[in-house]
Amino acid sequence: MAQSLYMVGVLVGSAVFGILTDRFGRKALLIWCYLQMAVMGTCAAFSPNFTTYCIFRFLTGLAISGISLNSATLCTEWIPTNVRAWAPSGYSYTTGQFILAGVAYAIPDWRWLQLTVSLPFFVFFLYSWLFVESARWMAVSGKPEQAVKGLRKVARINGKMEEGAKLSTEDLKSNMQKELSSAKSSHTIMDLVRTPVMCRISYGVSFIWFSTSFAYYGLAMDLQNFNVNIYLTQLIFGAVDFPAKFISFLTITFIGRRFSQAFSLILAGLCILANIFVLPELQILRMIFAVIGKGSLAASFNCTYIFTGELFPTVIRQTGMGLGGTMARAGSILAPLVQLTGEFSPSLPLIIYGVTPIISSTITCLLPETRNMPLLETIDEMER
Structure with missing residues (x-):
């Protein structure tokens, strides 16, 4: 229940902060989200009861959406297109997974663990004041x-x-x-579907985010049947991100965003489907397919942030990122419910989890390539 409410918070945060950031700026909302993350996480560690804990986790989910989406957009709008894929944010996520596994093993008490991972955000809040607001956003605003x-x-x-x-x-x-x-003085979420090109991009991006998150949590659901140590699983799943994201960086930079996005999705789908035909006793082989699938989805997420940021124009970029984040959370919320279809056929959940990213990879091919293309500033530019 607590995890579901956290995911609902991430979903709401994606929609709310996406719209607010295009109106009030990337830096201001990012600073606020760091503070909210620090305070709500700390309060969760001292929760007197389960209801209070769930409320603080919901508000933490709101904050993490603002942090991830604003960070990605600020990087996109400041870093030149030829080196954008080499921004270290992808490896930062992976390093965080490694640190979390070690810290969780060293601090088994959940309250102290919650407090330990929340307090650093007060430091992030202080140094975030040194960030420079996006010049692109300020110019068109x-x-x-x-x-x-x-x-x-x-x-x-x-x-x-x-x-x-x-x-x-x-x-x-x-x-x-x-x-x-x-450039208009203000934009709304309806601008995402107001024109033909924006409509095509919005629908395509929505399906990419949804299928990536949906398949990721579907893979996580299947892992419960592996009977593997949770700390070891965290380390293995973190380790695969390093080669997966490095290969992703190479393909994003030298081949293109569209190819990288489509290839990572179809590979993830095939790995999930492959486990349908692997006997439950062959745990190592099942884990290999799961690890490759997880690495592919990590590469997909890495590409999604870059690709989405480059597809939407500056005046509505964060709203577009928010749309993607919202659809990703919808995928993570729906993923556990697919397990119920296992009552009809044990293989049906994996079929659904695997087919969804494969369909999404074909939709990706309908989107324009953005490699070495300048960022667009307005919707009119996008239409032209």
Whole structure:
């Protein structure tokens, strides 16, 4: 129950923070989410009863959505397209899995464990004030002066003070005249489906996020039948991310986003389906297929954040990311319910878990390739 409510919080957070961030900025919401994560996580550790614990876990889920989506968008809007896939965020997730397994083994008491993983977010909250707001967002939101100020700060950090000093509001407006003239003062979630191209992208992205999360938690459901030590499983599942994400980075950078997304999804689906034909006694072989499937889904998630951020224009990018995050949570909530179909046939859950990402891989092929393409700023640009 607590885990389900946490997932509901992540779902609601994806929708709410996605819309709010496009209106109020990436940095402000990210700072708030770090603080909320720290406070709610700490409060959960001191919960006097189960109901209170569930409430704090729900609010923690809200915060983690804001952190993951805002971090991805801020990276997308600051990092050049040719090196965007090499941003270290993917390996940070994997490193976190390793640390969590060790910390959980060392601290068996859940209250102390909850407190240990929550307190660092107070540190993250403090240093997040040093982040630089997205210059793209500020420019298309009618704040060119602040955009130039942010660009100068980044130029100074990069040792380009002379180039930064030459930047001016007039230069920015001149270079972005077309984007600024077509940018609306505000956007709503309905803009995601208002035009034909936006509609196609929104539906495609939604299915990718849904199927990746749905298959991931379906794989987790199947792991319960493996009778493997939980700490060892955490380490193995964390270890496979390193080679999987490295291969993903190579294909994303040198082949393309669309290929990487489609290939990782179809490989994950095939690995899940393969376990239908493996006898329960062959635990090692079943674990191998599960590990490869998990690595493929980790690569899919890694590509999804980059691909989604590049597909949506700046004025509604975070809302689009929020849509994807919401669909991912819908997948994670529905995944356990598929286990009920096992009453009709023991293989039916794995068939559903495996077929869904394979269908999604074909839908991915209908989306445009974004490798080495400049980020678009407005919906009009996207339509053109």
